[in-house]
Amino acid sequence: EVQLVESGGGLVQAGGSLRLSCAASGFAFNQYAIAWFRQAPGKEREGVSCTDRQGRVTYADSVKGRFTISRDNAVNTVHLEMNSLKPEDAAVYYCAAEGWGICRERAGAMDYWGKGTLVTVSE
Numbered sequence: 671e672v673q674l675v676e677s678g679g680g681l682v683q684a685g686g687s688l689r690l691s692c693a694a695s696g697f698a699f700n701q702y703a704i705a706w707f708r709q710a711p712g713k714e715r716e717g718v719s720c721t722d723r724q725g726r727v728t729y730a731d732s733v734k735g736r737f738t739i740s741r742d743n744a745v746n747t748v749h750l751e752m753n754s755l756k757p758e759d760a761a762v763y764y765c766a767a768e769g770w771g772i773c774r775e776r777a778g779a780m781d782y783w784g785k786g787t788l789v790t791v792s793e
Contacts, residue, residue, distance in 0.1 A: 672696035672782050674765045679787030682755055690750040690787060692765030697782065699746040703768040706739065706750050707777055708761035708789075715764070715777045719750060723771030733759075755791045762786040 678690040692704065705720035719739040720728045727739050738751040748765065766780035774780070 672767075674767060674782055674784035676763060676765050676784045676787040679763060679789045681790045681792065683792050684755060684757055686755050686791075687751070687753045688755065688789060690752065690763055690765075690789075692748045692750075692784060694746045694748070694765075694767065697767065697769075699767075700743040701769070701771055702781075703771050703773045704741060704748040705766050705768065705773060705780065706748075707764045707766055707780075708759075709764070709786075710758075710761040713761075717775050717777070718763070720773035721748060722773045726773075728773050752789070755789075757791045757793055760789055760791045762788050 673695045675693045682688050701723055703722040706718040707715050708718050709715040718730050721739050721741045736754045741748045764786045765784040767782040769781045
């Protein structure tokens with residue numbers, strides 16, 4: 671059974687930090703691209719960051735310089751370190767996996783999804 675389980679969300683003040691984790695199982699993790707998406711109320715799901723099968727990383731412009739993605743293939747886990755958080759970063763954050771190992775912008779291109787973890791940023 672494929673599973674992607676996010677953790678690490680919570681309430682943080684603006685300017686603070688959180689570290690999200692995505693624990694994967696049930697598929698060949700090291701062959702997949704793993705991405706973080708987020709969705710705020712009333713908004714479309716948007717890509718935040720991705721690491722491809724070769725470990726190359728991409729970031730949305732809105733989070734560049736503040737967020738860092740990393741993957742550990744030994745334990746099938748991806749982390750998203752989020753610093754200098756802003757109220758506009760508040761959303762449900764989802765971990766997703768793409769089977770060609772390529773980072774793609776469209777949420778529809780992802781093969782597997784986690785259930786999400788809520789990030790709330792207070793003023």
